[in-house]
Amino acid sequence: MRDRSERKRVLRDNKNDARQLTFADWWRRVRVPQWAAKYQASWRDLGLPSKLLMLTAAFVMLAEVLIFLPSISTFRVDWLNERLTAAQLATLAAEGFPGGDVPSGLRAEMLRTAQVKAIASRRQGVRRLVLPVDPQMTIDQHYDLRQRPESWLDSVALRFEQIGDAIAVFFAPNGRTIRVLGSIGDDPDDLVEIVMPEAPLKAALNSYALNILGVSIVISLATAALVYFAISRLLVRPVMRITHAMVRFRQDPEDPSRIIVPSSRHDEIGVAERELGEMQRQLSGTLLQKTRLAQLGLAVSKINHDLRGMLANAQLLSDRLTAIPDPTVQRFAPKLIASLDRAINFCNDTLRFGRAEEAAPRRELLPLKPLAEEVGEALGLPREGSIDWVLEMDDTLRIDADRDHLFRILSNLSRNAIEAIEGAPGSPHGEVRIKAWREGRRVFVDVRDTGPGVPQKARDHLFEAFTGSQRKGGTGLGLAIAAEIIGVHGGHIRLLDTPKGATFQFEIPDRGAHHGHEEPGTARLSRPPADDLA
Known part of the structure; x- marks a missing residue:
């Protein structure tokens, strides 16, 4: 019974600790994979120009990806509309034959031209099978291109749906057969319907995607290079110049030649250069003054040692003046002795000036x-x-x-x-x-x-x-x-x-x-x- 109560108490304490664990604590406790830690260290070791070039290329590629998805969606819809247009022309051609009976040779040519296996239409409520479908054929996917969005929300939803359908083509298994429906004219009840293999669409979409990928890479590299050279000239080089000036000044702060010479820029970089130069001048002057004061303090300590000895001898001689009965000597001797005492005290207190703690x-x-x-x-x-x-x-x-x-x-x-x-x-x-x-x-x-x-x-x-x-x-x-x-x-x-x-x-x-x-x-x-x- 006691062991059970102890386990409950430990479990309750662990729950309380888990509730109090902040996100930052949790992130610090997450074990970073070894490969990620290696790349993280490599990224920290890179210089600012390399980071700028890589980030620019990555962001341009991201922008190209965002453009790529709507592009392949539009390409797919246009390609399917072309097939529907070809099927509509085949329908009009079939209507020119008596009874709509298309000869077999012409039927094969129409199917090859439209790249479809079957064509059907519906006009003014009458449905007509222009090129019949094979009864053994299995249709794997249906697409309806007759949708007309009524609001901008519907338009956005339709756009995302078309993007999803275009992406699905790349991952779809080979040999699929699809059914596509399209409109004829302004009457929403009139339509043309085709049944076709998905392989031509997939091949065309792959070719288009590869072309877009190549163009995206070229644009990404060109844009990254232009942005890199522009930002490098405007920001990176001045920042590296400031950094180099700071490192060089730190090596010998008392050397005035190491003070940065500000450029004629009037932006934030120019302000930073001027402020850094002024700060370095003040710091260099202060350090030079401190050095001179240290040297002066050493000289004063040496002079102070000898001067105290001289004043002590003068004090001994002045003490003998008190034994002279002359009234004038008796009147000035105490003041002379007091002045010598004060001078000796001044010598003793000379080196106290500038200390962090003065005597009370x-x-x-x-x-x-x-x-x-x-x-x-x-x-x-x-x-x-x-x-x-x-x-x-x-x-x-x-x-x-x-x-x-x-x-x-x-x-x-x-x-x-x-x-x-x-x-x-x-x-x-x-x-x-x-x-x-x-x-x-x-x-x-x-x-x-x-x-x-x-x-x-x-x-x-x-x-x-x-x-x-x-x-x-x-x-x-x-x-x-x-x-x-x-x-x-x-x-x-x-x-x-x-x-x-x-x-x-x-x-x-x-x-x-x-x-x-x-x-x-x-x-x-x-x-x-x-x-x-x-």
């Missing part, structure tokens, strides 16, 4: 104005008679950031402003202004200069390393480093549109603040008016 900033809530003043002193601002240094911020404004990181941001942006003013034509006189304010839990800082502004060419790659420099000989690292450090703090930097000079604005949120959200109870100060940013 050591953030603290610090006053911004003293730090900005320190940046000005490090850059030698203000400069008498050339560059003014203006700090526009509240003394109590505090920012949540890493002190060294923020110093680097302000230093890089201010240094770029100085270089822009000094590079302007005419007298190098201008102003660098740092303006800062708080909005809720975000601090906004504007670094503004009165230089010539940022050209459009530099705006396209402003914050990209080695591409956004607007000064001859510049590397473009200053803005890239500033943008990266600001991003580590969760902020953003942008170039504002101003009528004169350039204004870079960056924002740094407090820890835990999200863009567009502020905690209840925080004060929100209004942003400076637009004319104040001009």
Whole structure:
């Protein structure tokens, strides 16, 4: 009893699995015959031109087959109608003899001419046996050609029936005798009837089919060749050219000579060639830049090693300055030591630029104005008679950031402003202004200069390393480093549109603040008016 229940459960589970079997799963489980698998592999190994030629020939042959079937059907009906016409002429000739008695010699000639064994007719309701049939003869098939379709559906059905009858002739056994009925005149009751062997029809149909087959093969090959050469020139060759260019470019992507040269075509192939060429140019330029950056990184690592040793010696010497009682030395020595410490930290952090993961900033809530003043002193601002240094911020404004990181941001942006003013034509006189304010839990800082502004060419790659420099000989690292450090703090930097000079604005949120959200109870100060940013 338990075995029976177990068998029922297994059978039920198998049925459920069979219901859940999708068509794709079923197709994957079908075992492909060995001969089919061999041809399938051979088809995959063929090139695009060979596949195109074979498919074109196959489709043309298919079209010829679709034309062949109605052709043999029409040929058969016409051939039988010719025999009926000959039989009708024999009937008219027989009516010229008294009593309709045809002499035996003439009867044999009429039967030979009409290729029939018996002829009968019915005219005005009178049936007449013109050439009598042999009583021992057996009729194997009957065909009635008097059908007149009344609608297009009947016409289609009759056409398919005639096609089936024509195909049956090829497979019919030899020696058959058929009976064919046809109309005489417009009266549907008048008819002519013949009994004939099927062998002449079969021979004529075979000859016609062989002729059609030969013509079809010639037409198929000629059409396939024309279509092949046309499509090969329009599509296959360009696609093979694109494929060859892709393979050749992959072998050495940094070689500019391997970039495809687009043709003058304006169709989809031309668009593909131009897009591929542009993509290859961009990729080649990017790879060349990466290679140069790798080489530069190796050189920087070597320089960095020696420079740290020099700065360490300078730091040891500066420590001795603190023992000199001179007031001026005592006032500048701490700043010199701090600058050397910062330089050593910069050397240690140089190779961190560009890494996938940057070290988290050591953030603290610090006053911004003293730090900005320190940046000005490090850059030698203000400069008498050339560059003014203006700090526009509240003394109590505090920012949540890493002190060294923020110093680097302000230093890089201010240094770029100085270089822009000094590079302007005419007298190098201008102003660098740092303006800062708080909005809720975000601090906004504007670094503004009165230089010539940022050209459009530099705006396209402003914050990209080695591409956004607007000064001859510049590397473009200053803005890239500033943008990266600001991003580590969760902020953003942008170039504002101003009528004169350039204004870079960056924002740094407090820890835990999200863009567009502020905690209840925080004060929100209004942003400076637009004319104040001009």
